[in-house]
Amino acid sequence: MxxxxxxxxxxxxxxxxxxxxxxxxxxxxxxxxxxxxxxxxxxSFQKPSRVDAPVVCIGNIIAGGSGKTPFLQRMLTDLKTISPEHIAVVSRGYKGQYNKAADVLHLNKERDLTAQLCGDESYMLYKNFPSHGFFVSKNRYKGALRAVCRGAKLVFLDDGMQNNTLFQDMRVVVLHAERLFGGEGVQKGFFLPRGPLRDFPSSLKKANFIVVNHACSEEKIERANKALEHYSTCPIIYTQMVKQGFFDESGRVEMAANSRIGVFCGLGSPKSFIDCLKEEGLDIATSWFLQDHEKANVEALDQFALKAKTMGCKFLVCTEKDWVKLIKREGYALPLCFIKSELAIVRGQDAYATLLNSVKTLVKERV
Structure with missing residues (x-):
């Protein structure tokens, strides 16, 4: 409570x-x-440790909901000229059981992997990109070193902007358009645990590229442009999430625009998820918001499904990140499905192309 x-x-x-x-x-x-x-x-006289491959950090300055993982997925998809087996992602596996271990977990088919073991985001990335290398370690340097030993020629550091143990060749900072600096709009918010801020906005000067996600209007884009002028002169990429459809264990689920649904999710910022469903014309009768990265308990989900059914709901809908954590996906009072979204570039396409080319150049220079 x-x-x-x-x-x-x-x-x-x-x-x-x-x-x-x-x-x-x-x-x-x-x-x-x-x-x-x-x-x-x-x-400090102790410099960050280097590995024999370029390291690209995808980070943020607020806790949860900025869109680091979708942007990383977009980059993994678009770096087509680099073989997947030569690209690795190192994360700490936040909220996973391995987050506290001193060793490095290599996600592969030989291990019995779950979202509970390696963290929901790491597990989701692994399931979507099985040919890439994924490593979980609270020691980012050890994780990157293991990745390079396994053949990685490019290492993405997931959420490592505040980590100084591993040298970063490039930093990409992902911000949320509706709370750039942790407060409403462009206002500076409180630091954790009073607010979501985990770093000073002035740290944006260390960024090579800035991504502003959830930039769904010209007003938000112009507002962000003006605010970021005070902190950085680096290229800015504006993005937003675009729905690809609803899915369950069997594949795509067809859902009428006026369908009555219940929703549940464990997100740092569920507003964007809810707004997306409303834009589809869906009637949200009831909702259940868990803590960020929290798994839905089977018994509690069963009760929520019964409640939603009495309210006339036809489906229970969650995010893909919540879906991968579910131990039981069938046998409830209502069918479960998740909404799959992809990140789209809405402004700054040239800056994004420059980012991809810069990453490719880093790899070529190390080979």
């Missing part, structure tokens, strides 16, 4: 004065810790 209350405060959805005050005090300590770490990183 406390965790849910904290999540609502971080998302700006209310909360008691006492809880907000307590979290604000904690956020001051977090902010001080970030500032202290940046100071020692800039003055």
């Amino acid at each position: 406390l965790q849910k209350s904290i999540t609502k405060v971080i998302a700006g959805q209310g909360g008691s004065y006492g809880l907000k005050s307590a979290l604000l005090c904690s956020s001051w300590f977090f902010q001080f810790g970030v500032k202290t770490k940046q100071f020692f990183d800039s003055t």
Whole structure:
């Protein structure tokens, strides 16, 4: 219950004065810790370790919901001139059981893998790109080193902008158009745990490219352009999520525009997911929001399905990230399906082409 209350405060959805005050005090300590770490990183004699392959970091400055994973998927899809077996992704497997292990987990067919073991995002990427290399390790340098030993000529570091143990040849920072700096619109938000901010906006000066996701209007694009001028002069790529359809275990699911549905998800920012469903003309009768990366409990999901059925719902809909975590996908009072979306470039196509070419050049220079 406390965790849910904290999540609502971080998302700006209310909360008691006492809880907000307590979290604000904690956020001051977090902010001080970030500032202290940046100071020692800039003055330390110990340089970040290098591996024998270029490292491209896909990072952010807020916790959850910016769109790092969809953008990484887009890049993996578009880097067609590099063999998949030569591309590796290293992540810490957030919320996975292996996140606390000291070793490196190589995701492959020889292991009995689950989203609970390696983290939902790592597992989803592995299922969508089985020919690429995926490695989970809380020590990013060890993970990248293992990837190179397994033949990687290009390493993507998933969510490693605040990590200084591994040298990064290129940094791509993904922002959310509706809360660029953690607050509403272009306002600076609070640091964790009072708000979603995990780094100073000034850190954007370290970025080689900036991606602004959920840029679904010209107003948001122009607003972001103006705000980012104060922090960076690097190329900016504007993107948004585009629905590809609804799917279940058997394949595509046809759903009428006015279908009555129940929805559940464990996202840092579920608003974009809900907005997407509403844009499809779907009637959302009831919703169940879990913590970011939280798995839906089978018994609780069964009760939610029964509740949704009594409200006239025909389906339960979740995100692809929630789908891969489900242990049981059939046998409920209502059929389950997930919405599959892909990231589309809406402005900055030339900047995106430059990004892809820059990555290819990094690989050629190391070969």
